[in-house]
Amino acid sequence: MNKQQLFLIGTGRSGTTLIQRVINTFPETMIWGEHAGFLQQLSELYYFLKENPSLREFSYMNAVPEENKYELSSYNDSKVWQAWVNWFRPGDMRPVFRKIVESFFCPSEFGELSVWGFKEIRYGPDDRVLAFLADIYPDAHFLFITRDSLNAVESQITTFHQGKSRFTKIKRLVLLPTIINVAINWKKQNAFYLALSREYPSSHHLVRYEDVSDDLTLLNPVLSYFNLEIGDEQLQVLEMKEGRGTSFQLNNSVHSRWKRMGLIPSFIAEVIVGSTSLDIGYERPGLLKPATLLSRILNRGK
Numbered sequence: 001m002n003k004q005q006l007f008l009i010g011t012g013r014s015g016t017t018l019i020q021r022v023i024n025t026f027p028e029t030m031i032w033g034e035h036a037g038f039l040q041q042l043s044e045l046y047y048f049l050k051e052n053p054s055l056r057e058f059s060y061m062n063a064v065p066e067e068n069k070y071e072l073s074s075y076n077d078s079k080v081w082q083a084w085v086n087w088f089r090p091g092d093m094r095p096v097f098r099k100i101v102e103s104f105f106c107p108s109e110f111g112e113l114s115v116w117g118f119k120e121i122r123y124g125p126d127d128r129v130l131a132f133l134a135d136i137y138p139d140a141h142f143l144f145i146t147r148d149s150l151n152a153v154e155s156q157i158t159t160f161h162q163g164k165s166r167f168t169k170i171k172r173l174v175l176l177p178t179i180i181n182v183a184i185n186w187k188k189q190n191a192f193y194l195a196l197s198r199e200y201p202s203s204h205h206l207v208r209y210e211d212v213s214d215d216l217t218l219l220n221p222v223l224s225y226f227n228l229e230i231g232d233e234q235l236q237v238l239e240m241k242e243g244r245g246t247s248f249q250l251n252n253s254v255h256s257r258w259k260r261m262g263l264i265p266s267f268i269a270e271v272i273v274g275s276t277s278l279d280i281g282y283e284r285p286g287l288l289k290p291a292t293l294l295s296r297i298l299n300r301g302k
Contacts, residue, residue: 005137014147207219
């Protein structure tokens with residue numbers, strides 16, 4: 001069976017879990033959950049082995065001919081300098097690391113999977129994980145889920161940073177440094193995803209959470225690469241009370257979550273995220289128009 005890879009990527013509280021659950025309703029398909037971003041370390045090892053100057057000079061440059069690669073006698077001859085002798089070379093990294101990745105995300109014990117992958121919120125411009133995955137799986141697809149910046153920031157503050165309080169707006173002022181950091185990370189990650197989707201449109205796809213939660217069939221252009229199509233079983237996921245985050249709602253109120261932050265935190269966050277939000281196609285709140293304009297000015301030419 002021809003196994004295909006689909007990697008579901010986004011920032012925290014952007015709707016990746018909803019899309020994961022929808023895709024997992026298809027037969028012989030498994031999108032695994034988050035894994036604390038451990039592929040960062042694996043990708044570092046991959047590029048270290050491919051790019052290390054000492055390995056290149058002393059090991060790869062002195063590799064035995066390809067036709068003798070798996071002959072032990074080519075390596076253990078005492079007349080040959082063995083200090084840096086190794087059987088592997090840069091071209092061997094793909095199959096070796098594919099085996100490692102698949103031992104976690106497509107183990108043979110689960111039988112044949114026609115589509116497999118994972119969802120993760122920890123990969124972005126500060127690591128080489130997506131480049132690593134694209135390198136070892138040239139035919140893989142990446143589905144980036146984005147969500148309106150201010151709503152995503154407020155949702156992260158509530159969920160990940162003890163943001164619940166009877167005095168929400170006061171708590172947001174106390175948490176302003178955290179709000180700034182969350183906004184910066186949202187901008188960095190989503191600008192990165194947008195750039196990849198524009199550079200590699202046939203394999204890197206960006207969709208907005210608000211759009212697909214209103215109309216799941218908007219996923220069909222991506223799913224068509226896997227001969228999948230949204231049907232009744234997938235649509236039923238939206239109606240389920242089980243298996244979803246406590247904040248999931250099928251109404252417009254969830255898209256106004258940012259108002260809980262109050263004017264000052266929202267204004268500062270918009271200065272950070274406004275320009276990228278516009279690039280993705282999000283309308284900006286009229287109340288924060290000066291902040292959006294300032295964001296455009298600060299990001300001009302970047």
